[in-house]
Amino acid sequence: MKYENLAKNIMTNIGGKENVNSLTHCITRLRFKLKDESKANTEVIKNLDGVVSVVRSGGQYQVVIGNNVSEVYKDVVKLYNFTIDKEPEKNEELKENVSLFNKFIDIISSVFTPVLGVIAATGMIKGLNALFLALGLLTQTSGTYQMLNIVGDCCFYFFPVLLGYTSANKFGLNKFMGIAIGGSLVYPSISGLMAGNPLYTLFEGTIIQSPVYLTFLGIPVILMNYASSVVPVIIATYLGAKIEKLFKRIIPEVVANFTVPFFTLLVTIPLTFILIGPIATWASQLLGVGTLSLYKLSPVIAGVLIGAFWQVFVIFGLHWGIIPIAFNNLSTNGFDAILALMFGASFAQIGVVLAIMFKSKNRKLKSLCMSSFISGIFGVTEPAIYGITLPRKKPFILSCVAGAVGGGILGFANSFVYMIGGLGIFGIPSFISPKEGITTGFYGMIIAMLVSFVLGFILMFFTKVEDE
Template structure:
C-alpha cells in the first residue's frame, strides 16, 4: 500500500489506535477524535513528510494531508483497524443515506477487488453453456469438464474470495475471513445430507421442518449450501473483524499471533453454522411457501414479486427455497410456472448494462460491461449485478422494476416452463408447448423479454446517473481524473463571488495560510452564491457541499473552500447545483449557501480560493480589494 508507512506513523503519533475514538476525513485533512489529545506528538507530526501541518479545532485533532487525503485515510483505517466511514460527517463519520444505499455501497465495495476475475469466470461459464447448447461440447467429455471447472469454480468457492475482501473492508485480517469461508464450503459437510439418515427433525410438520444431521457441542446444526452464497460470509466477516479487534486488545502479545485468529475462528465459524444456517434455510422455505401462495392468488402478482425481486433473492441466497419447488413441479406434473416468471431478469440486466456501456465515460466500467453483458444473456448475472449495476444503484433498481413488469406480462400470458433449462437465452426453448408448439404463452414470453429489456435500457440510459460520481462511487471525495490536467496553459481565474479579497497568509487556518494546500487568495463573500471561476470539470464535490474542486479546461486545479471548519455543519445551509464529474462554464452557479446562518452557527465565512497544482505555474494574485463575481482574481503563467 502506497501510504502504509505514513498511516502507521500518523497512528503512532496521535497516541496509537487505542487513543482514537473515531477518524474521518474532509477534503484536505484527517479529523481524529482522540481520547486524550495530550498523547498526540504534534511536533513530530508537523515535521513528518506527507503531513502539511496539524490543527486542533471543534474537539477534533486535525492532520492536514492535502489532495491525497482519501488515499491516506484508507491506509489509516486499514492499519488502525478502525471502522471505515464512507462520506464523512463532523460527528464521527457515519455514512449518510438510506439503509439500502449503505448496504449496496458495502456489497459493491466488497466485490470491487474481484470484479475482473468475476467477469472472466462469468464469460467462461456462459460460453461453455453455449458450446454445449449448440453441440460443440459433450458434457461427458473432458474438455467440457475442465472448462466448466474454470468457469464455475469461482462461483462455487466465491465465499472464500468474499471472506478475504469483506474482512479487509471491515478492518480485520483478510486471510482469516478466507479460512472461515473455507469451513463453510468444506465439501465433506455439504455431502452429509445425502450420505446418512438425519439424527432427528426439528419442527416436523411445519414449513420450518428441518432435518438435523450433525450437532456441535449438543447444539443442532441445520446445514445449508454455502457455496455460491454471498451474505452468510459477509455477516460472518463483519462479526469476525469486531471480535478480532476485541481479542487483540486483551490477549498478551507473546501469544497474540496465533491465539487471536484461533479464537476468532473457533467462535465465529460455529456461530455462523448454528445461527446463519437456520435463518437462511427457514427464510428460503418461507419464501418458497409464500411464492406458491401468491401464485395461487394471482399469477400477475406472483410475476411482479418474483421477477422484481429475483436478483435480491440471489444476493441473499434465498432463491434456493424456490429451485426445489420448481424441480418438484417438473418431476410431478412436467410443468413449472415459478422459474418462468423470472425469465426477464437476465435480459433486463443485460439491457441496463448495454445502456451503461454505451453512455459511460469511465474506461474501467466500459471494459467490464461487454463481458458482463454477454454473461447476463447466458444467465450468469453476478458479474453484471455486483460489478456494474449495483455500484451505480439506479441501474440496479431499474433492472428490478423492468424485471417486475416482465414478470407481470409473463403472468398475464400464462407462460410456463415444460423442461428444466438454464437461464437467459437457454430458457427460451423451455417455453415451447410439447403439443401446441409455439403458442400464445411462448410469444408472450418473447413480448415480456422485449418490453422488459427496452424499459431497462431506456430508464438506465436516460435516468441512470451513469456518469454521476462514477469514477469513484456515489458520494466519494476521490478526485475525478480530468484529461489535460497535467498540461497547463497560461490563464486567468475569476472570482467565484462578490466580496473582499484578503491575503491567504492572514486567514486563521495554518494549512491554507502557509500555502501548503495551494497558492491563491481568500475572500470574504458578500453573497451566498459560488459561481465557477473557470470553464472546466468538477473534479471534487465534497458530500457536505462546503468545498469544491474544479480542473479548468487549460489544466489549472482550483479548490474553493467556503468558510472555516464548515464541514462540521454536515451540509446544513449549503446547496449544490452541480455534481462531481460535470463540465461547467465560467460563471455557472455551483453552490448556494446561507451566509448569515453559517455565521450565527459560529463559523467564519472566509473562503480560500487556491490553485493546488501550483508547481506548474507562476502565480500572480490581485491585492486586497473589492471584487465582483468573474473579476480577474488570479493569473497563471506556465513555468
C-alpha cells in the same frame, strides 16, 4: 504514470491525502471516503479533463472516470502512497454519523465490488458452455464441456470463500480468517454427512423442518448446503471481526499471534453452523420466495419499473441494494428475474447515444458518443449517462422510456438469468438455462434488447439535440 496530472488535480481538489480515509475503485469510479466532503471542490473536479462526473452516494465520494479508472487509480496510489486493501473500519475517524441505508449500501458495495469481475468472467464461460450444449456443439459427457464447467462453476460454488475475504477486509478481520470462515461453509465432508441417516429432526411438521446429522458439545447442528450462498458468510465474518477484537483486548500480545486466531475460529465457526447459518439460510429462502412472488403478481409491471429506473439506481448507487437479492435468488432458486429485467436498459442508452452521434454537428460530442457507444455495447454505460444523456436530461428520460419497454417485454416473456455473466452483449449467454437450453425467455431477451436499442434510437432521432 500516464494520468499523473489528472491524479494530482483530483487529489488537490479533493482536499489532499490528509482528507482521505480510504480509496478503492470499481469498473468506472474512484471511490473515496473523505473526512470532510465540504473541502472537496466538486465543480472543479467535474470539469477536469478525464473526469466524467462526481457522485455522492452510500457515504462515498465517487469520481466517475470511465474505462481508464484502473490506470488513474494506480497513479493516485503511486503518487500518494495509498495502502491498497486498506481496512477502513480500523480507522477511528470513519465513525461518522451516516444513515443505516448508506451504511448498508457501503457494506454491500465494499463486499461485492472486488469479486464482480471474476464472477462475471466465470459466468460468461458457464454461459458459453450452456450455449455450446444447446447448439449441439458439446455433450455433457465430453471432456471439453466438463473442463469449461469447472472453470465456470469454480467461483460461484466457492462464493463464500471469496466473500469471506472481501467481508473480512471490510469489517477489519484478518483476511485469512475470513477465508477460513468461508472455507468451512463449503467443507466437502458436509455433503457426505447429509447423505446419511439423521439422528433426529427438529421443528418437524413446520416449514423449517430440519434433520440433525451431528451435534457439537451436545448442541444440535443443522447442516445445510452453503455452496454459492451469500448472507451466512457476510454475517459470520462480521461476527468474527467483533470476536477477534474482543480477544485482542484480553490476550497478551506476546501470544496473540496464534491464540487470537485460535479462539476466534473456535468460537465463530461453531456459532456459524449452529445459529447464524441456518437462520441466514431460512431468511435467504424467504427472501427468494418473496421476490419471486412479487414478480409473479405482474412480471410485465415489474419489468417496466426495473427497466425504467435501473439507470437511476446506478446513478445513485442504489443498485447495490438489489444485486445481493439477485445473487441470493441464484443460490436458492437457480435463476433470477431482477437482473434479467434490467437487461434492455443499457441497450436503450446506447441507442439514444448513437442517434445523438448521427444528429450532432459538434465534433467533440460525436467523438464522445462513439467511445461511449462502444463501451456501452459491453455494458459500461456511465460514460454515456454522465457525459452525454444525463446533462441534457431529455435523452436520459428517453433512454429510461425505451428501457421500460424492454423490461416489459422481458417480463412478458418470463426471461431469467441463470448465472452472473458479463455486462452488455456478454450477458446474452446468461439467459440460457443449463437444464432446458434455449427457451422462449431467451428469445424474449433478444427481442427486448433489439426493441430497447431501436426505440431509444428512434425517440432520440426525432428529438432536438443540444450540441453544447
